[in-house]
Every structure is written in structure tokens, then in C-alpha cells.
Amino acid sequence: MIDRAWEHESVSEPKEIVVGVGAGASAVPGKELATEDMVLNIGPQHPSTHGVLRLRLALDGERIATAEPIIGYMHRGAEKLFEVRDYRQIIVLANRHDWLSAFANELGVVIAVERMLGMEVPVRAVWARTLLAELNRVLNHLMFLGSYPLELGAITPVFYAFRERETIQAVMEEISGGRMHYMFNRVGGLKEDLPLGWLERTGRAVADVRRRLPDIENLIMGNEIFLARTTGVGVLDRETILQYGVSGPIARASGVDLDLRRDEPYLAYGELPVKVVTRSAGDCHARFEVLHDQLKVSLDLADACLERLRQLPPGPINQRLPKILKAPEGHTYAWTESPLGLNGYYLVSRGEKTPWRLKLRSASFNNVQVLREMLPGNLLADMVAILGSMFFVVGDIDK
Amino acid sequence: MARIPGTGLAKGLAVTLRHMLRRSVTQQYPEVQPELPPRSRGVIALVEENCTSCMLCARECPDWCIYIDSHKETIPAPEGGRPRQRNVLDRFAIDFSLCMYCGICIEACPFDALFWAPDFEYAEHDIRDLLHEKDRLATWATKVPPPPAHELGAEPPKELAAESAPRPSARSIRPPGALPKRPESEGDA
Numbered sequence: 001m002i003d004r005a006w007e008h009e010s011v012s013e014p015k016e017i018v019v020g021v022g023a024g025a026s027a028v029p030g031k032e033l034a035t036e037d038m039v040l041n042i043g044p045q046h047p048s049t050h051g052v053l054r055l056r057l058a059l060d061g062e063r064i065a066t067a068e069p070i071i072g073y074m075h076r077g078a079e080k081l082f083e084v085r086d087y088r089q090i091i092v093l094a095n096r097h098d099w100l101s102a103f104a105n106e107l108g109v110v111i112a113v114e115r116m117l118g119m120e121v122p123v124r125a126v127w128a129r130t131l132l133a134e135l136n137r138v139l140n141h142l143m144f145l146g147s148y149p150l151e152l153g154a155i156t157p158v159f160y161a162f163r164e165r166e167t168i169q170a171v172m173e174e175i176s177g178g179r180m181h182y183m184f185n186r187v188g189g190l191k192e193d194l195p196l197g198w199l200e201r202t203g204r205a206v207a208d209v210r211r212r213l214p215d216i217e218n219l220i221m222g223n224e225i226f227l228a229r230t231t232g233v234g235v236l237d238r239e240t241i242l243q244y245g246v247s248g249p250i251a252r253a254s255g256v257d258l259d260l261r262r263d264e265p266y267l268a269y270g271e272l273p274v275k276v277v278t279r280s281a282g283d284c285h286a287r288f289e290v291l292h293d294q295l296k297v298s299l300d301l302a303d304a305c306l307e308r309l310r311q312l313p314p315g316p317i318n319q320r321l322p323k324i325l326k327a328p329e330g331h332t333y334a335w336t337e338s339p340l341g342l343n344g345y346y347l348v349s350r351g352e353k354t355p356w357r358l359k360l361r362s363a364s365f366n367n368v369q370v371l372r373e374m375l376p377g378n379l380l381a382d383m384v385a386i387l388g389s390m391f392f393v394v395g396d397i398d399k
Numbered sequence: 400m401a402r403i404p405g406t407g408l409a410k411g412l413a414v415t416l417r418h419m420l421r422r423s424v425t426q427q428y429p430e431v432q433p434e435l436p437p438r439s440r441g442v443i444a445l446v447e448e449n450c451t452s453c454m455l456c457a458r459e460c461p462d463w464c465i466y467i468d469s470h471k472e473t474i475p476a477p478e479g480g481r482p483r484q485r486n487v488l489d490r491f492a493i494d495f496s497l498c499m500y501c502g503i504c505i506e507a508c509p510f511d512a513l514f515w516a517p518d519f520e521y522a523e524h525d526i527r528d529l530l531h532e533k534d535r536l537a538t539w540a541t542k543v544p545p546p547p548a549h550e551l552g553a554e555p556p557k558e559l560a561a562e563s564a565p566r567p568s569a570r571s572i573r574p575p576g577a578l579p580k581r582p583e584s585e586g587d588a
Contacts, residue, residue: 177436313552
């Protein structure tokens with residue numbers, strides 16, 4: 001042993017040795033070891049895709065060389081089904097493509113139909129809709145504030161997020177009867193008026209969520225492990241965002257300052273001080289931060305709506321509709337700021353009781369396409385962090 | 400910025416610790432039933448006496464999960480009258496394995512035969528058992544809660560409004576065949 005150690009030290013120059021083992025060995029032409037890209041399918045049944053999104057990755061070692069999102073596993077033909085449903089039945093279907101923002105989805109449909117009819121919505125309905133849309137945004141954001149850390153291995157925040165969700169869902173259920181699929185919008189207003197004492201209970205729920213929000217903040221926002229996994233990971237630049245039509249919190253995290261609530265106000269947003277949250281970093285952490293700050297903004301907006309609803313003079317909450325509702329011939333495009341991004345409905349009517357075509361522009365569809373640009377060059381381990389930070393709902397991608 | 404490493408983790412653990420000392424919010428579900436609001440969409444109840452088998456609910460249902468069979472029966476003429484026909488409901492079934500719980504049938508029913516009840520405990524081992532026939536749907540009718548009162552500033556519910564509204568005078572009744580006055584009811588046909 002001693003002899004050999006001495007021998008080893010005596011070698012003056014280090015010598016390069018190429019070792020080939022297994023199937024790769026035969027392919028060694030010269031010095032370098034041949035590497036082959038590995039094609040790896042993530043999904044369609046993978047927990048990190050929360051749903052049935054499939055990603056086909058080509059891996060160069062641990063790095064992602066190319067990524068291709070393959071969609072359509074949950075295609076339910078919503079647009080085609082819209083064509084054989086009347087406008088009340090469309091609301092049922094429309095609130096289901098993005099099941100985390102059902103109210104926002106309903107809203108787009110009824111706004112489009114109301115615009116075609118030239119219908120004036122009662123003031124109380126406008127404010128109640130604005131309030132419910134913001135509560136829906138809170139619910140949606142809480143979901144992702146809980147599930148994103150979960151995907152990165154932090155199990156606790158999701159319980160806190162779901163406790164807050166439960167608080168808001170209780171008041172949503174009280175007014176609409178549903179916990180996810182509210183089915184509460186109607187053309188011309190809302191289905192029913194607010195139950196007695198609901199405004200007060202909602203005010204309390206909003207205050208409770210705001211009071212307990214620091215729990216989630218303290219749990220995750222400063223966590224070193226969370227920061228290490230998200231800061232500087234999956235940076236999305238402004239140019240790519242504009243090319244792919246990315247919208248919502250993801251776009252705002254990269255400094256794209258667009259929010260329809262402020263830039264093209266619908267409902268009562270024109271009278272509300274909508275604070276648009278933006279970040280410039282464009283990484284996973286910035287996206288998470290935008291979501292978190294938007295939650296606070298939404299709670300403030302909800303409070304403003306509640307205040308206004310208490311002061312409004314008595315009045316109806318909906319319009320009397322004819323038994324058969326027909327949108328006049330023509331077309332319109334109604335887009336709204338859904339919690340996950342721009343949600344648009346292009347309604348073409350030929351004067352029938354069903355639309356001739358109702359094109360759906362869903363936020364997640366565009367937001368997920370950009371993965372093709374984002375993932376290459378990143379480590380496979382960061383894939384989960386990036387995917388989770390794109391805040392998508394598979395039903396919203398596949399429609 | 401100079402940060403002591405581990406501050407973020409410690410802060411998180413502090414939240415957990417604080418929460419550990421608080422009372423838990425666990426609901427002992429099977430023993431303690433949740434309190435559901437009256438509007439909660441749990442199950443659809445049928446009040447059979449009110450149903451005229453007009454099929455409006457079945458036609459309006461977005462996924463056609465309501466099955467109605469009926470036949471016509473002739474009621475013998477009362478004194479000085481003529482015999483009348485009426486519909487007799489043979490079958491009324493809702494397939495809850497297809498139902499999307501949208502509530503359009505309840506909204507569409509002009510005779511108050513359908514109601515929401517907040518009950519939800521009717522899961523089955525066999526999907527075919529989710530088809531509730533009219534006798535089962537009628538049992539839910541006992542669970543239907545009264546509708547909640549409306550918030551201040553709301554218009555009274557249409558049932559109350561209709562009761563207190565003055566009866567239409569003979570002049571305001573539209574003669575058959577005349578054009579409706581309100582443009583809203585154009586599509587009534």
C-alpha cells in the first residue's frame with residue numbers, strides 16, 4: 001500500500017482517462033462520452049401538473065433541452081356545447097372551465113349578452129357582482145398560495161390557506177348556494193337578492209381573512225428554502241409575455257402593467273381605486289408575491305364594495321327577462337380580468353336563443369404555452385417550481 | 400441586507416407554535432352535522448301534488464337528467480260542465496349522477512313543484528342508485544328550509560310582492576291576440 005501511494009505521488013502530470021460503461025461505451029468515438037437526450041413525459045397523470053397537463057421534455061442530463069406542453073386531455077368541447085345551449089344554460093357550462101374562478105367566468109358571458117341586448121343592469125346588481133368577483137379572486141389566489149408551497153415541499157401553508165378559503169366559501173355558499181360553481185349570475189343581474197345579514201357576515205369574513213393573512217406570510221414568504229427554490233428560477237421576460245399573450249398575475253410579475261379592472265373598467269371597477277400589483281423580477285418568487293399582494297388588494301376592494309352596498313338605495317337586483325331570451329344579431333367581445341388572467345368571450349349571435357358561436361379565450365391556455373420558452377435551460381428539479389408558479393387550471397387550458 | 404440565517408424558518412415555526420396553542424377548528428362531522436345555509440344546493444326535492452308534468456324542467460335541464468312520464472286522464476263532467484282532461488304524473492326521476500346542480504329546473508318550474516334542500520348524504524355504492532324516483536324525491540321535500548329573508552334595501556320577494564300588488568283591473572287585462580305592451584315579453588310564444 002505504502003509503495004503504491006508513493007508511486008502515485010511521483011506522477012508529475014495528471015492523465016486524462018475516458019471510461020465508458022454500458023451501452024454508451026460502444027458509442028465513444030474518441031475522447032468524449034456520448035450523451036443522448038432523454039425524452040421524459042411529465043403527466044398526464046403527474047401530481048405537479050394538478051390535472052392532466054402533459055409535458056414532453058427532452059433532457060440533456062439534468063437540464064431540460066426542449067419542452068412541449070401537450071394539451072387536450074380534458075377537452076370537453078365547451079365552445080361547441082355553448083352553441084346548443086340557451087344563455088342561462090351557458091352559465092352552467094361557462095363557470096366550469098376554470099373551476100377556481102367560476103364567478104369570473106359567468107361574468108364574462110352575461111356581460112357579453114347584456115351588451116348585445118343593450119341591457120342596463122341595476123346598480124345593486126353591479127356592486128354585488130363586483131363584490132362577488134373580488135371574493136372569488138380571493139378564493140382563487142388563496143388556493144394557489146396554498147398549493148404552490150405544497151408542490152415545493154412546504155405542506156403547512158395549504159392548511160392555513162384552506163381555512164381562509166372556508167371562511168369566504170361560507171358566505172359564498174350562503175348567497176349562491178354553491179361552494180365552487182356559484183351559478184349566481186343571470187343576464188340582467190343576479191339570481192336572487194342578498195340574504196338578510198349577509199353583508200355583515202361577509203364584512204366579518206373579509207376582516208377575518210385579512211387578520212389571519214400574516215400567518216401565511218410568516219410561514220412562507222421569508223422561508224429560506226422557499227426563497228432558494230423560487231428566486232431567480234423560471235424568469236419570464238416581457239417580450240416573451242407579449243408574444244405569447246400571457247396575462248394576469250404572471251404577466252404582472254414581469255412588469256407588464258395591464259389590468260382590465262383599471263385599464264378597461266367593467267362592472268363598478270371604474271369607481272373603485274384598483275391598485276395594480278406589479279413586480280419586475282419575473283421569476284417564480286415574483287409571481288407568488290404578486291398573487292399574495294393581489295389578495296390584499298382584493299380584500300380592500302371587497303370592503304369598498306360592501307361599504308357601497310350598505311349605502312345603496314333599495315332597488316332590484318335583476319331584470320325581468322322574457323321566457324325565451326334571444327340576443328340580437330351581431331357580435332361582441334367581452335373580456336374580463338379573471339383571477340388567472342384575461343378571460344374573453346367572443347359572442348356571435350344570429351338572433352337565435354342560442355349563440356351561433358361563443359369563442360372562449362381562457363387565461364391558462366395562453367399562460368401554459370409559454371412553458372415551451374421558459375423551461376429549456378432549467379434543471380428538471382426546477383420544473384415543478386416553474387410549473388406551479390404558472391398558476392393554471394387544466395380545465396381552463398383544455399376547455 | 401444582513402439577515403440571520405434561519406429567520407424565515409423560525410418565523411414559520413412560530414406561526415405553527417402559536418397555532419398549536421389555539422383551539423382547533425375541527426368539525427366532528429358524522430356526529431355533528433354541518434350547519435348549511437338555506438340556499439345550499441344539496442338535493443332536489445319534488446312536491447308531487449304541484450307538478451303538472453308540463454316538462455319545462457326536463458326541457459330546460461342542460462344535461463337532460465330529468466325523466467318524466469305522464470298520461471292524460473279525463474275527469475268526468477261536473478254538473479253543468481264539460482269533461483276536462485288533466486295530466487297524471489307516472490314517473491318523475493332525477494339522475495343525480497348526471498345532474499350538474501345548476502338549479503335551472505327549480506327556476507324553470509312555474510308551479511313550485513321543485514325545491515332545493517341542503518341535504519347531501521345520499522352517496523351510493525352503485526351509480527345506478529343515484530337515480531331518484533319520485534317517491535325518493537318526495538322524501539326530500541320535508542327537508543326544504545324556508546327561504547332566507549332578504550337584506551335591507553332589497554325588493555321584497557316576488558311571492559310577497561304579488562300578494563300585496565293590486566289586482567289587475569279589467570281594463571289592463573290584455574285581450575287575447577293583442578300585442579304585449581312591454582317589449583320584454585316579446586319572446587313569449
